[in-house]
Amino acid sequence: MARPSLREKLASSAVDTLHTLGFKGCSIQDITDAAGVPKGSFFNHFENKEDLAIDALRRYLEGSRPDMLFDESVPPLERLKNHFTFLSERLIANGFERGCMLGLFSAEMAREYPRMRQELREVFDRWCSGVEQLLRDAQAKGEVDPRHDAGQLARFLVNSWEGATIRLRITQDRQPIDDFLNVAFKALLK
Template sequence: MTSRLEVYGASPITSGAVLWLLVRRLSASGAGRIHGEAKIWPVILSLNGKGGQAMGRASKREEIAQAAFEQFHARGFNATGISDITGAAGVPKGSFYNHFSSKEESALEALSRYAGTLGFDLLTASGKPPLERLRAHFAFLSKDTVDNGYVRGCLVGNLGAEVADHSEEIRAAVKGGFDSWAALIRNVLSEAQEEGDLDGAMDVEATALFILSAWEGTLIVARAEKSAASVDAFFRTVFDLLLR
């Protein structure tokens, strides 16, 4: 390490090990509180000008987070171990805990990443009728299901079924994900009502929840049958009957 800095007037330090020892001693003795407790942490964060990358190590958080997302989606939460994640990321097992406090925390990150793959932009795209946008959204999702051989399913639904009873944090994140998704569908249905393409008496909130719930069930059946029969039934029922 070649970073040089001064700590409370001390001589320049070139050894990361010496710096950490000094910080530990300052913290233990209370000396670091002379100018306020927060003074200790800028010393650590100033290393090489990169917060959180002490000792000059390059962060592997992105590789670990992406690997966790892919492993959880492919294998499920319980079947995925920390070693599976770090192995897929190509990093030592201990590196995981430099960035995530637990497997649950990495699952929350995975849910956030998964949201970016669901084609929500299709629901809000301008220049297309609302029901056409809704169909395009689910057509995008169904293509992914078929192209991947009816495996994986929906990560939100998977984690909800597998972990929600055992982790309040994951349960809350799953609920928040479904609530946001249903709200987007509801907005599309409301637009369709305003444009006269949908019965104005329809309860759009309940209908949006039903459509989303039906889609989650569709994926479960598709994975069990390894066929598109449930997907075809979803489109016929929702778009040819319910939303006529």
């Protein structure tokens, strides 16, 4: 098997390092140390820390399994629940130390880093659009009340999820996740 390139080492270690320490709490030195590469090699592969953070965000999202929303062999609401359950399991596996990287970068970077803000806007728009389409499918199948505005409901679910992921870093338990899942699937989308 081929050894990973220095760029790949930097990029893959940045996902964990940035997710654990945050953008502002993490230095380039922290990232190069985690990658086991010389600090000077960083700028051979990334223009700046924001470029690396955008790359890390994209890698993080690949592991978020957005494809689960589009598996038409599964009923729409079950797909949605499976999606959020998968995301929940990732948070639990990390011991509630890390929330969602989207929320973390939104809080830390959106104001000062316009390229990251645009990247985050696009990610949230794609996520909300996917959830919206799934909710429209559920409405067409009679699983969700058709009087709900699917777009607004999708944005509400994504926003509520992000709030829960922030809160669990404080509570250090699964209560915010359980609250989200119970309200979303037992009250709102029943």
